[in-house]
Amino acid sequence: PIQGTVLSRVKGGLSVDIGIPAFLPGSQVDIRPVRDLDKFVGQTMMFNVLKYDRKRNNVVLSRKSILEVEREAEKVETLERLEAGKIVEGIIKNITDYGIFIDLGGIDGLLHVTDISWGRITRPADNFSRGETIRVKVLSFDREKERVALGLKQLMENPWDTIESRYPVGAIVAGKVVNVTDYGVFVELESGVEGLIHISEMFWTREMKHPSKVLSVDDRVNVMVLEVNAASKRISLGLKQTTQNPWETLKNKYPEGTIIKGVIRNITNFGIFVGVEDGIDGLIHMSDISWRHRVKHPSELFKKGQEIEAMVLNIDVESEKFSLGVKQIEKNPWDGLDQKYAVGTVASGKVTNLTDFGIFIELEEGIEGLVHISEISQKRVKASSDLFAVGDSVSAVVKNVDLKNRKIRLSIKELEAPSPHEAPPAVSYLNNRENVGSNLGLALADIKIELKS
Structure with missing residues (x-):
């Protein structure tokens, strides 16, 4: 090895003074490629001579070969310890x-x-x-x-070893937003400890399209610890829990039975959504729209943007559901209907619908009774349309009133007088092979009566 001083940077490497001018190629300066050769200018270092041409007075040096030897010796020592x-x-x-x-x-x-x-x-x-x-x-x-x-x-100490004692569930802690994703926001609580505010835990009522609309990286926030899992190094945080739950406020403000006013925000095939408070809608289910009318779709009676009155039926804070009813504002027309239409009394009304299984008769507004096809006439009836049409006025005997299911059974044939030419039940039973559903007991009773006479 020979000592030399780097004089300047030249094309392809460095010029070195070793008593005579020498050339140090850039590839021989260090073990690894060097981008900035200028930093070696003025430094005195040891070199190996790679090539010496006396006639041309040309000397080529290498610092790399010396470093490789030094590194190898250093490597042996390092490997040992x-x-x-x-x-x-x-x-x-x-x-x-x-x-x-x-x-x-x-x-x-x-x-x-x-x-x-x-x-x-x-x-x-x-x-x-x-x-x-x-x-x-x-x-x-x-x-x-x-x-x-x-x-x-x-x-350093693993902060997750004592995480549960330092961040108990329910505690309000401060942190800094370090990452925002589609599904939530990561908050750094301390060096090495991050928690996730899921998008569903950001606001009680506000519809959240993306967390970035609310929070940004480096924002400081207060959050509540919802869950800690030290094993998987995960902490669930909540932002909305640091504010008053509007659903609890709503429940206190509107007890069951309260009549409220709101604007219809949306109409679906299962009901109506009514805006009551900012960000909170109540649902009027199809079954709670009317006592009297059969509603196929709410749009038949209501329009979006319409102001409406409704009664508070239930507020479920945990499930965040607000149930309303329109029909409950009125008196239930079925209350006491079993007394008004007592079994055995005759009621009158108009035919509103014809079906394969019978006819529906409107006894009063919104109150219908069913005359089953077997109760239409003493005679055999193939189709109800053979005897009646929608709009016909008819009378029928009340057979049953089911208040719970809001159903009334009627009979027209019980008003009919038996035909004088009609054969006794026993004869009808024997002569009518198709009528296998006739009451055999009645038929046999008639035979006994005839034998006695």
């Missing part, structure tokens, strides 16, 4: 998105990004610099492959 669990010092050699390469002395170790901090590290280059000296812990060492895995966070 390296072992898992040991804390060592090194110099940051290279920084990538997935980790940091550290020169431990003749051998490089990798500090993976997941072992840098207990918290979030997205770009190691934001926190570290090349040439920086750093203390790390040897996590694993493969002597044959000369691979060393290093850890920095392992030199």
Whole structure:
């Protein structure tokens, strides 16, 4: 080896004074490629002579070969003292998105990004610099492959070991937003500890299209701890829980039975949504629209934007459901109907509908009774339309009033007088093979009466 001083940068490398001018190629300056050769100008270093041409007075030097020998010796020494669990010092050699390469002395170790901090590290280059000296812990060492895995966070206390005692469920804590996603916001509570505010836990009533509409990175927020899982290193946080629950306010403000006014915000095939409070809609289900009318679709009676009165039926704070009713404002017309239309009395009305199984008769507004096809006439009836049409006025005997299911059974045939030419039930039964559903007991009773006479 020969000592020399770098004079200047020249094409392809450096000019070195070793007593005579010599050339140091850029590829021979260091073990690794060097981008900035100017930093070596003025430095005195040791070199090996690669080539010497006396006739042309041409000398080619190498610093790389000397460094390689030094590094190899250093490597042997490092390998002897390296072992898992040991804390060592090194110099940051290279920084990538997935980790940091550290020169431990003749051998490089990798500090993976997941072992840098207990918290979030997205770009190691934001926190570290090349040439920086750093203390790390040897996590694993493969002597044959000369691979060393290093850890920095392992030199610090794991904050998740005591997380449950420091962040009890229900506690209100402060944090900083560090990441915003489609499904929620990550909040850093301390170095190495982050929690997630799911989008469903951001507001009680407000419709949330994207969390970024409300929170941004670096925002400071107060949140409530909802759940802590130390094993999986997860904390569930709530933003809405730090404010008054409007559903509880609503329940106190509108007790069951209260009559409220609201504007129809939406009409569906199962009911009407009515805006009562900011961000809270009540639902009037189809079954709670009218006592008297059969409503096929709410749009038959209501329009979007229409103001409407309704009664509060139920407010479920936990499920966040607000049930309203329109028909409950009026008296239930079925109350006491079993007395008004007592069994055996005759009621009159108009035919409103003809079906395969009978006819419906409107006894009063919204109150209908069914005359089953078997109760239409003493004679056999194939179709109700053979005898009646919609709009016909008819009278019938009340057979049953079911207040719970709001059903009335009627009979027309009970008003009919038996035909004088009609055969006795026994004869009808014997002569009518099709009428297998006739009452056999009645038929046999008639036969006994005839035999006695």
